Amino acid sequence: MEQEKRTEIASLGEFGLISHLTGGAGKASDATTVLGIGDDAAIVDHGGYQTVVTTDMLLEGIHFDLMYTPLKHLGYKAVVVNLSDVYAMNARPRQITVSLGISSRFSVEALEEIYAGIYSACSFYGVDLVGGDTCSSRQGLVISITAIGTVEPDKVTRRSTAKVGDLICITGDLGAAYLGLQLLEREKQLFLDNPTIQPELNEHDYLLKRQLKPEARKDMIELFEKHGLVPTSMIDISDGLASDLLHICKQSGVGAYLEEGGVPIHPDAQMTAINFKLDPITCALSGGEDYELLFTVDPKDIEKVRFLPDIYIAGEIVPKEDGIMLHTKGGNRHAITAQGWTHF
């Protein structure tokens, strides 16, 4: 077997490493990028627009496990989770900065893989990498990305502006990313117990893709623009539908009722949930990482929503006093609570 090439990071030095990894970022593709990597700071010109800014940090052992996460996918996903936040403001992402903390156990080739994923996402979503920082880490891999985008002031979709009577909409199926993670964790455990075992993941392409290489809903924002639809509020579903719906309700001072039958779940997710002895709707409510959009629309815009593909109307905004309730297929009502977050 041919040995893989391994270049020690130390052989390039910090500045050598940065220019090696970001050499392809010299030419700006976005018209608002005035100056990219290579100075103290990047320069962007958003004249006439408002600028949105968002940042997310991914830490090894918390947000990803390198045992089953290909580095290229990791770079891609790290960009996508940030762009998803920009789209959730109904804005168009324009630039990103990337900071990496890396240990000497990574080779230059490994970092190239991460950057290949970052550039692939930049290319697909049409954003420029305009800055960053690369430093050594004593322990795990750290990726911190900031995305900036532009929006016309009257098109911004905040979390705090849902109104009673608005329809609750979801752009795609939920729970699949969470179930993909369960599959990967199960195979990891089997492998650790018996390293000769081969992973059984072939039939789970959809769930694995949702976990390892999610996409942000750029297409939705473009369709909103095309059809003249401005949601009354919007958030991306990163923590889970329950947690993110609670954010909208809390910040808007409203309640919600959600129809279980209106929450889209992919057949593969249904089946896998049952195999894991999990309730599919619980996976959809609490799973997180699907990066679909949750938004509310004024009922007068119902005809615009009907024209859009992939939109699921899943409930309605109600007065705060009515609570935030799930109406099950069996006719029961449950209060929805946040369960997404267990890192600490």
Place this chain on the structure above:
Amino acid sequence: MEQEKRTEIASLGEFGLISHLTGGAGKASDATTVLGIGDDAAIVDHGGYQTVVTTDMLLEGIHFDLMYTPLKHLGYKAVVVNLSDVYAMNARPRQITVSLGISSRFSVEALEEIYAGIYSACSFYGVDLVGGDTCSSRQGLVISITAIGTVEPDKVTRRSTAKVGDLICITGDLGAAYLGLQLLEREKQLFLDNPTIQPELNEHDYLLKRQLKPEARKDMIELFEKHGLVPTSMIDISDGLASDLLHICKQSGVGAYLEEGGVPIHPDAQMTAINFKLDPITCALSGGEDYELLFTVDPKDIEKVRFLPDIYIAGEIVPKEDGIMLHTKGGNRHAITAQGWTHF
């Protein structure tokens, strides 16, 4: 002795923790901040200006040692190093985002200390904290900050625009932050060898302050504006004068000669360098972390420079073929090389 209050991070949860720590950030102080923390992304309106963006990551064990770094100072410094990059573009910082990776060994009170330092810097420099991310880290503390600022397009000072004949200027003394670090490392080693020993740091206030609580040269940018001076190029001295001068020369395609006698060194730094058997000029050239500004000016602007306090004229930009040389006090010439970076 009264026991210090210790609140477990887990008792607040992620969203509780973020709103606890950033509760004071609700009201924007900068007129360009439209929407701060609490949505998918912040919104800023820089209409008419160009926007500069920069990011820096600080990792425990690499960039700071919690054994001798007060958490409040750490938060302050983490902001300052980013603002320094914005000033180095001749721009005015407006907003920052802060991402923290923290382990459960930190209490909420410890994080409050970090945020107290962050807010103190925001207040002093007049910037808004508009977003961020807080997540758990399995290992050390991680701080990643992105700063954005505004600049009139014709006032931007890049690294790539120094011209032959320009004067090389420095805004303050160099090497002190590096020597402060040497003092702290020495005391740490003495303490580890014998924990009953008391640190002898009283007489070194200046050097310790330069290391633990540096300031960015906001005042200089304001003086440039007031006196109508636009440097032909500028960089902040974070890696060391040698390394940062090389950046300007390389990107501008020029050489430089630097007079040893023109490089400002504080008397405390001189003395301490000699005590450590180090050459003071080497500390000034390679030490880093002083966060002074290195800039070049057209000779026709010499009268404007003369009016400014704290400016040291230390040399001249020369043709590339003449190299990048230090003229020592003894009359010798040495080629200047970068030695700042040894993390890997």
